[in-house]
Amino acid sequence: xxxxxIMIVGVGGQGSLLASKLLGYLLLNEGxxxxxxxxxxxxxxxxxxxxxVRWGERVASPVIDEGEADCIVSFELLEAARTLPYLKKDGxxxxxxxxIDPMPVVTGAAEYPAGLEEKLKASGAxxxxxxxxxxxxxxxxxxxxxxxxxxRLSHYFDFPDEAWEKAIEACVPPKFLEVNKKAxxxxxxxx
Amino acid sequence: MKQLMLGNKAAARGLYEAGVCFASSYPGTPSTxxxxxxxxxxxxxxxxxxxxxxxxxxxxxxxxAGKRSFCAMKHVGLNVAADPLYTMSYTGVNAGMVIxxxxxxxxxxxxxxxxxxxxxxxxxxxxxxxxxxxxxxxFAKLAYEISExxxxxxxxxxxxxxAHSQSVVETGERKVPVKAYxxxxxxxxxxxxxxxxxxxxxxxxTKKLIQYAEVSGINRVEMGGTKxxxxxxxxxxxxxxxxxxxxxxxxxxGMTNPLPEMLIREFASKVERLVVVEELDPIIENHxxxxxxxxxxxxxxxxxxxxxxxxxxxxxxxxxxxxxRLSDEIPMRPPVMCPGCPHRGLFYTLKKLSCTVLGDIGxxxxxxxxxxxxxxxxxxxGASVSSIHGFNKILGKESEGRTVAxxxxxxxxxxxxTGLANIAYNGSNSTVxxxxxxxxxxxxxxxxxxTGYNIKGDPAGKIDLESLCRxxxxxxxxxxxxxxxxxxxxxxxxxxxxxxxxxxxxxxPCALLKYVKRKASLRVNPDTCVGCKSCMHIxxxxxxxxxxxxxxxxxxxxxxxxxxxLCKLGAFESTGKED
Numbered sequence: 001x002x003x004x005x006i007m008i009v010g011v012g013g014q015g016s017l018l019a020s021k022l023l024g025y026l027l028l029n030e031g032x033x034x035x036x037x038x039x040x041x042x043x044x045x046x047x048x049x050x051x052x053v054r055w056g057e058r059v060a061s062p063v064i065d066e067g068e069a070d071c072i073v074s075f076e077l078l079e080a081a082r083t084l085p086y087l088k089k090d091g092x093x094x095x096x097x098x099x100i101d102p103m104p105v106v107t108g109a110a111e112y113p114a115g116l117e118e119k120l121k122a123s124g125a126x127x128x129x130x131x132x133x134x135x136x137x138x139x140x141x142x143x144x145x146x147x148x149x150x151x152r153l154s155h156y157f158d159f160p161d162e163a164w165e166k167a168i169e170a171c172v173p174p175k176f177l178e179v180n181k182k183a184x185x186x187x188x189x190x191x
Numbered sequence: 192m193k194q195l196m197l198g199n200k201a202a203a204r205g206l207y208e209a210g211v212c213f214a215s216s217y218p219g220t221p222s223t224x225x226x227x228x229x230x231x232x233x234x235x236x237x238x239x240x241x242x243x244x245x246x247x248x249x250x251x252x253x254x255x256a257g258k259r260s261f262c263a264m265k266h267v268g269l270n271v272a273a274d275p276l277y278t279m280s281y282t283g284v285n286a287g288m289v290i291x292x293x294x295x296x297x298x299x300x301x302x303x304x305x306x307x308x309x310x311x312x313x314x315x316x317x318x319x320x321x322x323x324x325x326x327x328x329x330f331a332k333l334a335y336e337i338s339e340x341x342x343x344x345x346x347x348x349x350x351x352x353x354a355h356s357q358s359v360v361e362t363g364e365r366k367v368p369v370k371a372y373x374x375x376x377x378x379x380x381x382x383x384x385x386x387x388x389x390x391x392x393x394x395x396x397t398k399k400l401i402q403y404a405e406v407s408g409i410n411r412v413e414m415g416g417t418k419x420x421x422x423x424x425x426x427x428x429x430x431x432x433x434x435x436x437x438x439x440x441x442x443x444x445g446m447t448n449p450l451p452e453m454l455i456r457e458f459a460s461k462v463e464r465l466v467v468v469e470e471l472d473p474i475i476e477n478h479x480x481x482x483x484x485x486x487x488x489x490x491x492x493x494x495x496x497x498x499x500x501x502x503x504x505x506x507x508x509x510x511x512x513x514x515x516r517l518s519d520e521i522p523m524r525p526p527v528m529c530p531g532c533p534h535r536g537l538f539y540t541l542k543k544l545s546c547t548v549l550g551d552i553g554x555x556x557x558x559x560x561x562x563x564x565x566x567x568x569x570x571x572x573g574a575s576v577s578s579i580h581g582f583n584k585i586l587g588k589e590s591e592g593r594t595v596a597x598x599x600x601x602x603x604x605x606x607x608x609t610g611l612a613n614i615a616y617n618g619s620n621s622t623v624x625x626x627x628x629x630x631x632x633x634x635x636x637x638x639x640x641x642t643g644y645n646i647k648g649d650p651a652g653k654i655d656l657e658s659l660c661r662x663x664x665x666x667x668x669x670x671x672x673x674x675x676x677x678x679x680x681x682x683x684x685x686x687x688x689x690x691x692x693x694x695x696x697x698x699x700p701c702a703l704l705k706y707v708k709r710k711a712s713l714r715v716n717p718d719t720c721v722g723c724k725s726c727m728h729i730x731x732x733x734x735x736x737x738x739x740x741x742x743x744x745x746x747x748x749x750x751x752x753x754x755x756x757l758c759k760l761g762a763f764e765s766t767g768k769e770d
Contacts, residue, residue: 011524024195024357034195035323037356039299045526045554045633046732061433062323062356062426065501067512082521085514102524106735107562107727110522123515142746 003056005064006153009083010075011100012046015146018171019073020051022150026159026167027055037062046103048079071156073149075132076100077116084123093125094152096132096145128152135186141176144183151187196360198353201324202291203228204360205331209287210367211235211261213253215246217605218634219265220300221354222293226263227637230646234365239637239646242572242605243268247275247290254288254344255379257370259335263291266307267571271606277314278381279344281389286370287338289331293349296470297497300633302552302569304495306471311346311448315393317400318346318448319409322428324358330445333409339368341396341403348447350470352426352497397449404451412458413441419507420462422455422475422486426498427468433500434509450478459484466491466507470498528557530733531702531709531749533628536673537597538563539729539753540680546595546687549582551575551607553599554632562730566597573598573606576623580610583619591620592687595695598623601631601639604654608663614692615664622686622693625656626673629700636704660694667693674699676756702749710750711765715741719762726754726763 006023008016020036027034032055039050052064066085074080074095087093097117104110113119121127132148139148147168154164164184172180196204203225206214214237216226230237240246243264253260264272269292276290292310295301311318319334321327327349334345377385404410415437423431424444431441442458444450459465459479467476467488476488491506492498504511528535538558541548542565550556550566551574559566568578575596583590598607603625614621631637638644643653660668667689671682679697686693700707712733722739733747734754743754745766755763 012526028193028195028359033359035356035358036195037352039351039355045529045557046524047526048524059358060429061500062352062358062429063499065499065512066514067501078521078524081517081519082524085516087514088512101735102522103527103561103730103732104522104525106732107730108736109561110520112522113517113519116517116519119517119519123517125515 001056003054003059004157005069006053006071006073007064007069007083007086008051008053008073009079010049011079012049014049014075015143016049016051016075019146019150020053022167022171023053025170026163027053029166030159030163033057033059035059035062048082050083071153073153075145075149078102078112081113081116081120084120084125087125089124091125092128092156093120094128094149094156096149097129098131098133130187130190132187135190136183139183139186140179141183144176144180147180147183148187151184152190154184154188193359193361195357196324197224197357198321198324198327198349198355199224200228201327201360202321202331202347202349204362205328206261206289207232207235208328208363208365209332209335210259210365211289211335212258212367213250213260214238214262215240215249216263217241217243217246217268218631218637219268219293220634221295221351222263222265222268222291222349223634223637224354225291225349226646229261237646239639241640243272244274247272247279250288250290251275251279251284254284254286255372257286257372259287259368261289261291263293265301266292266294266305267301267303268292269307269310271572273310273314276310276316276344280314280316280393281381281386282379283342284338284344285372286368287335288344289334289338289347290344291347291349293351293354294471295351297351299351302571304471306474307346307348308447308474309472311348312474315397316344316346316448317341317446318348319445320348320425320447321353321445322425322443323353324356325360326445327353328360328362337403341400343396346448348425350425401449401451404446404449405454409445410451410454411443411445412454413437413443414461415440417462418464420458420465421468421507422458422465422479423468424475425470427470430498430500430503431468434504434507444475447474450475452482455479455482456484459486468492468498468503525560526557527560527730527732528554529702530731530747531751533673533697533699533702534558534626535563535729535731536676536753537624537626537679537697538565540676540683541565541595543680544593544683546593546683547590549575549579549594549596551596551598551602553602553626555597555599555626558597562728572602573610576603576607576610577613579621579623580614580617580619583621594622595683595687596621596623597626599632600625600627600629600641600656601637603656604640608659611660611663611694618692620690620692622683622695624695624697627656627696627698629698630704632701636701656696665692665694667691668696669693670696670698672699673697674751674753676753702751710752711767712745712748712750713743713752713755713763714745714766715743716762716764719760721760725757725759728757729753
């Protein structure tokens with residue numbers, strides 16, 4: 001099989017590490033060769049954060065380059081727009097509609113582009129946008145945005161429900177399990 | 192069992208299986224997790240040392256004593272530890288000793304992009320370069336065998352993409368070899384008479400290591416198509432495989448120093464065109480060229496920054512993938528000080544007082560970016576304290592009254608104390624501010640000698656900064672709370688105008704520490720706020736202006752209250768909601 005690529009993007013502190021951990025666990029259990037790449041340190045301090053998840057028979061590079069991502073999972077709209085160049089021609093963007101102003105916008109040095117969701121669609125990308133914060137709150141915890149996104153992502157790849165469930169149980173602390181399972185389901189069943 | 196494992200964790204696993212008993216490191220991205228993971232094994236003694244030089248010398252002592260030892264650092268840390276490294280090359284080791292050094296091509300989290308391979312060559316110490324997690328584990332184990340067989344410390348070179356990528360590994364069992372310590376003055380006392388006899392030993396060792404590089408399999412030839420032959424190592428190997436699969440021939444270098452000769456000649460003779468694909472400096476390329484073999488490399492690929500598969504495809508004729516872009520300008524999202532960061536109030540005050548600020552290495556380097564934008568220099572660990580002395584000596588009184596050095600608690604322990612000794616000894620009227628947030632922040636919360644806890648979180652020795660500075664000869668040592676802007680302003684003004692050098696300790700724990708309790712978040716009363724934007728001067732990511740009024744993101748705000756001190760109208764009020 002051809003190597004598959006998912007990019008998880010967001011703002012430092014939004015919880016993308018759990019999402020990549022969970023995907024990595026699931027993919028390894030499904031018998032694939034897997035590589036997951038993340039950047040630590042300075043870039044975590046409220047800056048843009050990118051994680052690459054790749055799987056297939058034999059994966060070489062740990063990173064995803066422009067035009068290669070089958071799917072971009074985005075915690076924030078501007079970050080989806082920033083990483084659009086990495087999307088494959090027929091790739092899909094699953095994105096939270098949340099907007100977080102970066103410091104240049106806060107200080108007035110730059111503007112947050114308007115109508116990003118429509119512009120992303122107009123670029124020819126398949127865009128699946130949802131208010132993950134609202135769904136996470138409905139599930140019982142704002143921090144469960146990552147599971148809402150993964151639930152939505154599960155539509156686009158053919159993994160059995162049990163595989164997702166097992167991965168969630170393995171990666172989420174028992175205390176938060178029910179909330180996270182609900183968040184996953186709400187994301188999955190959205191619309 | 193197959194596991195998905197971070198490169199750094201896999202290296203730690205390899206060290207563990209090789210029987211490492213002693214690990215001493217200073218944290219530095221992207222090397223930190225190796226030692227953090229080692230600390231989770233109860234049968235390995237591990238610690239954070241004050242700096243890399245101390246860590247390496249401690250590991251040397253442990254090796255002498257007969258147990259396999261280890262230290263880790265980032266690339267610039269190896270500069271600090273270069274002194275012991277270059278002479279340990281002469282003394283060799285007793286039990287095996289491995290030094291992990293992690294480069295950061297692309298400077299994700301570093302002040303420069305230096306290539307550690309130069310240190311391996313210059314110190315004549317062998318260097319292994321894994322290309323994924325499985326090799327990180329295997330090479331860490333192999334490094335100990337090489338160390339003991341050839342009587343040398345061994346460098347294990349990681350890079351960001353190997354250190355911080357997870358790939359599949361299989362783990363093995365731990366075995367602990369032990370050696371006895373024997374006094375050997377000719378080997379371990381490096382004074383001229385002895386060192387003169389050790390240098391030829393080093394040269395002989397290098398010849399033997401070259402022989403090892405030729406035949407051991409650490410450098411391996413993978414023949415494919417013969418039109419193009421690529422010599423590569425580390426993560427570049429993975430990019431090459433990604434682009435070309437098995438369609439090209441590859442000489443994969445696992446040991447970067449010393450490099451083989453015959454193996455390269457033989458490989459070159461089998462391919463029509465030879466290219467070296469290596470990040471940063473042309474080290475393999477220059478070696479090949481010195482052998483008189485025609486080769487390409489940096490004429491096709493850059494010295495600066497990281498590689499990627501598209502970059503290699505473009506340079507060498509592979510398939511390049513293209514994406515699409517929006518026509519909109521996408522604003523940057525640079526890292527920022529966190530909500531509640533204790534550095535914020537201090538930098539706000541320095542800006543208000545129009546201070547010249549010489550900075551250092553840590554989260555607080557973010558004090559250089561808008562809107563705080565106060566730091567004017569950042570060089571290396573400790574340089575703020577050392578350079579303010581030279582700065583003030585040249586500019587004299589006018590500078591003394593407005594210039595400060597800022598340095599974090601961990602960085603001060605690392606390299607700030609010697610600079611402070613210089614100020615005390617050679618007498619410049621300098622003002623040094625120690626930003627004591629009670630943790631090593633930027634690398635992700637490691638303990639240090641001022642925190643009172645060790646790497647495992649158990650109580651440990653605690654250096655008292657006030658007593659330390661006083662004992663070094665500073666009469667003026669004061670402590671301020673950076674959440675209290677009025678106090679900061681008063682004290683900084685006082686110390687700048689004092690006729691003798693002073694130390695100000697700006698003390699408040701990092702807002703991200705687990706034991707730091709968040710206060711109730713704040714909100715803005717829209718009837719009171721007039722949109723004057725005074726609160727925007729602190730660059731708090733929780734505060735923005737919407738519809739002409741300030742607004743607080745309650746999910747981000749930790750209730751530090753610095754903004755309330757800027758609002759003359761009292762528009763900020765507590766939500767009363769504790770986290």
